[in-house]
Amino acid sequence: MKYSAAIDLGGTNIGIGIVSEEGELVFKTSVPVEDNKNPEALLTQMAEGTKKCIEDCGIEKENIVFVGVGVPGLIEGPKGPVILAANINWHNVDAVSFLEEKIGLPVYLGNDADCAAIGEYHSGSGKQFKSLIMITLGTGIGGGAVANGKLFPGFNGFGGEYGHIPLVHNGVQCACGRKGCFEVYGSANALKRETREAAEQHPESLIWEMCEGDLDNIGGRTAFDAADQGDETGKAVVEQYIDYLADGISGIINMFRPEVIVLGGGVSNQGASLLDPLNEKVEKLCVASDTITAPKVVKATLGNSAGIIGAGLLGF
């Protein structure tokens, strides 16, 4: 059996693991980022952490055949350069040459959201499907598509920005420069904002009790928890949020028709209270819904490991 070393690069933490060619994560460790403003320092930490991981993992060195790296940014291709990764201050960084020299193995890069999609496709919720789009609801909306075993990064690279399609023309300002993107209505951050705004308008809502009178305590679960207890404000926020999600996701389906949509991020842990009404709406909103069955929206199953598993499959 062949293995890879895999890096899931974040702004505060470097996840490192060993992944088998069958997509199993057999060893996992992590290193806190010391200085996310200094690209060379971060690359050095990545190289040293990877070498230590290879030493410690108990797998024979000659069976570890490459290093895969999931990067939170725009990449020219699997050999780089990383054109832009704002959270770690990378601008046109040739990560591959640096890491290959320090580690002594071939290095392949992937976008982190793309890596998560590859992970779920091979080892998670996408296992029995030929194509999927993974949509991760977090600070923003990340996404990746895999079809017939291959990543679909758009026709020309740089595609797959599923969070940055219109949803509310001239709506809330998005960090990308646009207004009213899917991301500013469908992300976990958007859900928190909508929950806060609804609480401000409804002093009688249970949400106030749940956040102990401090709106900064509102999380992605607060509205769902309030709704579960029968709170009308919570119910309205949840219904509106699912409405936004259904509009965006069905639009993505109308263009790509993957066999399944895999939902990641903390919000997806709401399970049936999110997925049942969401699927009901998505089904109605897909083109020709009375003639062609719409793909189901399901929960991602690998959690944080999806990205590291996907990175570890980049070179197989």
Place this chain on the structure above:
Amino acid sequence: MKYSAAIDLGGTNIGIGIVSEEGELVFKTSVPVEDNKNPEALLTQMAEGTKKCIEDCGIEKENIVFVGVGVPGLIEGPKGPVILAANINWHNVDAVSFLEEKIGLPVYLGNDADCAAIGEYHSGSGKQFKSLIMITLGTGIGGGAVANGKLFPGFNGFGGEYGHIPLVHNGVQCACGRKGCFEVYGSANALKRETREAAEQHPESLIWEMCEGDLDNIGGRTAFDAADQGDETGKAVVEQYIDYLADGISGIINMFRPEVIVLGGGVSNQGASLLDPLNEKVEKLCVASDTITAPKVVKATLGNSAGIIGAGLLGF
């Protein structure tokens, strides 16, 4: 040189032509549809029209090697069946078997918008590019994508519904069942509706003169013509329309990143007064616009011939 017979099937007219393997339309004729409610009658007309076209075109019969058909509907694959083509009352019609038996040549089907995209890719505005998305602004918004010489119909067929992504959440009702689709703000019909509504609110507008006091005379050019003459209402309609187009098109670019967007339909004939401000807006609305150059939006050049040329290339 090999040739194909190609059919561009519409609800009122059957365009038939002979296309060379190099994508040149060398002969063209058309037959008015006698009964668009009767699938077998229409198929018979198609078969007879094609046989007559092959007789009349002056090309040796043995050099015409297949028949390509662009169908305004949902198709299971190049050999059919046609699942749904509402305008011609087709539901699960096995057009290939019928036509192959009557004509005696292999038959390949394609969606009509996909055929137009193939035509522009090989012989029109897409010639020097490796990938394109063609967006046709008509009654609705049709679209097709071609990358590296191959049609991209979505991962699982039935994709490419570029008109049916969200644009205005809970906006104007769309024929597809959704609300606020790109199509109901970006199509030629949408432009006419917005022009009519603006004229109703602005009795002083030149639009009234141009439509001779009858709002039913408003066409896709009316607002552009009024704007050209300095009419404020016309200018506002045009600016708003271009705003909608830019929002939708940049969203599509963010997902697919084709090398070029080709705009078809009558509205695209506005030329620079549409394309210059549109490109300026699209450029700003694409993700990472300060780092990656956005693809240009250009006018389709083949007009009605795009669909027939694309159909004629389905089997080469």
